[in-house]
Amino acid sequence: MVESTRIVLASRPVGAPTPADFRFETTELPPLEDGQVLLRTLYLSLDPYMRGRMSDAESYAKPVELGQVMVGATVAEVLDSRDSGFAKGDVVLAYSGWQSAAVASGSSLRKLDPDKAPISTALGVLGMPGFTAYSGLLQIGQPQEGETLVVAAATGPVGATVGQLAKIKGARAIGIAGGPKKCAALRDELGFDVALDHRAPDFADQLRAAVPDGIDIYFENVGGHVADAVYPLLNTYARVPVCGMIANYNASGKPAGPDRFPSFYGRILTKSLTIRGFIQTEFVRELYPDFLREVSGWIAEGRIRYLEDVVEGLDNAPEAFIGLLEGRNFGKLVVKVAD
Numbered sequence: 524m525v526e527s528t529r530i531v532l533a534s535r536p537v538g539a540p541t542p543a544d545f546r547f548e549t550t551e552l553p554p555l556e557d558g559q560v561l562l563r564t565l566y567l568s569l570d571p572y573m574r575g576r577m578s579d580a581e582s583y584a585k586p587v588e589l590g591q592v593m594v595g596a597t598v599a600e601v602l603d604s605r606d607s608g609f610a611k612g613d614v615v616l617a618y619s620g621w622q623s624a625a626v627a628s629g630s631s632l633r634k635l636d637p638d639k640a641p642i643s644t645a646l647g648v649l650g651m652p653g654f655t656a657y658s659g660l661l662q663i664g665q666p667q668e669g670e671t672l673v674v675a676a677a678t679g680p681v682g683a684t685v686g687q688l689a690k691i692k693g694a695r696a697i698g699i700a701g702g703p704k705k706c707a708a709l710r711d712e713l714g715f716d717v718a719l720d721h722r723a724p725d726f727a728d729q730l731r732a733a734v735p736d737g738i739d740i741y742f743e744n745v746g747g748h749v750a751d752a753v754y755p756l757l758n759t760y761a762r763v764p765v766c767g768m769i770a771n772y773n774a775s776g777k778p779a780g781p782d783r784f785p786s787f788y789g790r791i792l793t794k795s796l797t798i799r800g801f802i803q804t805e806f807v808r809e810l811y812p813d814f815l816r817e818v819s820g821w822i823a824e825g826r827i828r829y830l831e832d833v834v835e836g837l838d839n840a841p842e843a844f845i846g847l848l849e850g851r852n853f854g855k856l857v858v859k860v861a862d
């Protein structure tokens with residue numbers, strides 16, 4: 524018998540989640556059936572979408588039920604296998620959630636090659652967030668040589684990859700992040716042309732000054748006051764891949780201020796804007812192999828870099844997740860669960 528420590532959803536948060544919304548449990552895992560694999564979690568990915576899963580509001584995916592293990596992608600080691608495709612010692616990408624060990628069906632796993640890339644990157648730049656950037660930017664944003672792109676949450680795995688892909692395609696990349704340290708990393712480590720701190724009191728003026736030719740692509744990760752500053756600067760025929768709205772994820776009421784809807788629609792009309800929401804899964808079948816090949820190549824050439832924020836220990840997952848929604852992470856947030 525193998526024991527697993529797991530973190531379940533204890534209550535649905537109203538506003539920002541608190542540690543009391545999570546509960547730790549210990550459980551014994553059942554014996555393996557044919558086609559199943561026993562996994563020991565090495566890394567757990569923490570991602571903004573998990574806030575949506577804690578809520579029972581209507582969404583594109585089902586919520587986590589109260590008492591259920593919090594969902595999440597993991598990198599795990601195979602401890603035992605009754606699937607001929609996997610052997611003890613293999614390292615796999617799984618979706619086994621916030622727990623130290625799990626039984627999973629072999630068909631839900633993808634084998635990783637630890638010699639090709641650090642295994643944690645399968646949760647970030649070479650995983651779902653990197654693919655979100657690649658598919659959303661190239662399919663919807665369609666950056667052209669000489670255009671100007673703006674993206675916020677720009678040190679995170681989606682934003683950082685969006686900015687660097689835009690540069691590879693010949694566009695100018697303006698990154699927005701919270702605080703001077705993140706802005707320095709945008710310029711010095713990730714190669715953005717301009718880095719702006721959205722917490723600066725004159726942020727909207729700084730943004731206007733940074734885009735003398737207007738904005739051709741706004742990769743929407745955050746919404747809120749960043750979007751308010753960006754929209755008046757969009758050029759005719761600008762594209763807005765709507766990827767996320769993290770500024771709203773903890774909201775429990777309507778946003779403050781006037782009704783923005785009429786002016787928003789007016790701008791779409793008069794500027795011929797393309798505003799297109801997407802969930803990355805819609806592009807997986809068509810684009811995933813291209814993504815892995817191209818982005819792995821660009822990482823190997825040093826043209827795409829990534830930042831990781833590694834938190835030690837499953838015990839610290841709830842606090843780290845709460846921090847993600849407040850901008851306390853610095854790069855792709857992963858929990859190192861075991862060596």
Ligand SMILES: NC(=O)c1ccc[n+]([C@@H]2O[C@H](COP(=O)([O-])OP(=O)(O)OC[C@H]3O[C@@H](n4cnc5c(N)ncnc54)[C@H](OP(=O)(O)O)[C@@H]3O)[C@@H](O)[C@H]2O)c1
Nearest residue numbers: 571655676679680681700701745766767768770802803850
């Ligand atoms: N559509 C899809 O299929 C899909 C898939 C993956 C991710 N996403 C979305 O992509 C976005 C980025 O995800 P990620 O994994 O790369 O996250 P991330 O950047 O690692 O973390 C979230 C960041 O959002 C910023 N943030 C938080 N509250 C904010 C606020 N009120 N205003 C402005 N910025 C705020 C913080 O950065 P700063 O400190 O720099 O502000 C925080 O570090 C999220 O909206 C996520 O939901 C969508």
